[in-house]
Amino acid sequence: MNFISRGFRGRRRDDAPAGRVPPGQYLTDDFPVLSAGPTPHTPLDQWSFTITGEGIEPARWSWDEFRALRSEPVTVDIHCVTKWSKLDTTWEGVSVDTLLEAIEHDARYVLAFSDGGYTTNLPIEDVTDGKAWVAFAYGGEPLEPEHGGPARLLVPHLYFWKSAKWVRGLNLRDDDEPGFWESNGYHMYGDPWREQRYWGD
């Protein structure tokens, strides 16, 4: 039972397609930014993407090697825990499946790590089978630093903090190690449709 706020009507958006805006979210046409610290600027010749994990042979791609991998266009809705949702965003990225192709592992979780020390944790099944990418372009342009460029994780079915900006690699793990926001009050999994924003949601 929700409490009715006297005199509140709200501004419903008629163009909000049914079933595409999770509870507590509103649509925006902007692309707001949320970061905990300064934007890192790693030169491309010093950039690499690494997959590590106990008992596995680490894999590493330079920027050129990474960009030579098969990539694909992705059009998805994204949902930020700060309440905005944005529909039909267009990206280009390398599927995490492609990155994991040559790696033998039986990990249950990944901890994505980024420039600036940011980390975020995800179950392995949430980044495989076509559910996650390492994206390097947005709207047909190279991904801007403030939005996570040169490359960010893209996991659109979870709140957008899981789509780690400035991503530099994945650590394959057996345990679900809390990442940065997950250690600071935010939900371990972050399903927008179940409104899993904070601890205990």
Place this chain on the structure above:
Amino acid sequence: MARAAVLGRLTWQLAEVVDTTDETATVRTLFLDVPAWPGHLAGQHVDVRLTADDGYQAERSYSIATPPGEAPAITVQRLEDGEVSPYLVDEVRPGDRFELRGPIGGYFVWDYSQGGPLLLVAGGSGIVPLMSMLRHRAASSDPVPTRLVYSARTLEDVIYRDEVMALARESEGVQLVLTLTRSTPPGWSGHTGRVGADLLRETDWPEEQRPLSYVCGPTSFVEAVASGLVALGHAPERIRTERFGGA
């Protein structure tokens, strides 16, 4: 999850507006009575949920303005294109209630045990969580040296103006650097224009006393200030940012 058990579930509860203060022509503070308020840290925010009589709901986040130990108050700026902020600024009156949960956020927070010096950089309504930190600092027995760099469009847009001015005058250790970006009153001798590299350099501490920095405001403001501090040699991990966006 052990941490969740410690913090407890953030359940929605009813907050009652007990008082309001108009801070500027577009900004209002709502003082709230939240019966089961667990206390908060300086810099945290709350989620507010409004429900229309047909069940339509809208949620937004607002920073807490009051210091730890006091009941929560939120300071809200009416956004031209806003959905929730016009209601909170123009419509709500004492006695009204709405749903709220919090406090939220464990990173953009400051407790005086974290020490200083403290550099607080605010753009517009980005002052709100920093004001909670300033109030918390003022209540400590040994306040750390603090600088507040505050960018507002005009003097009339300075939120908490009297209190900020008084803090800078009376409380030893707070240095206020106010810059006005749009227009200045006659005889204004303070800073003008956006916070840029020069102003940051001018207001910086010597390298061996580098502060813990909190930067809050619109995205472009935060980007410029945080990058500027990094360019001056501040360690990125000593710069905490919070960006305001959306309606």
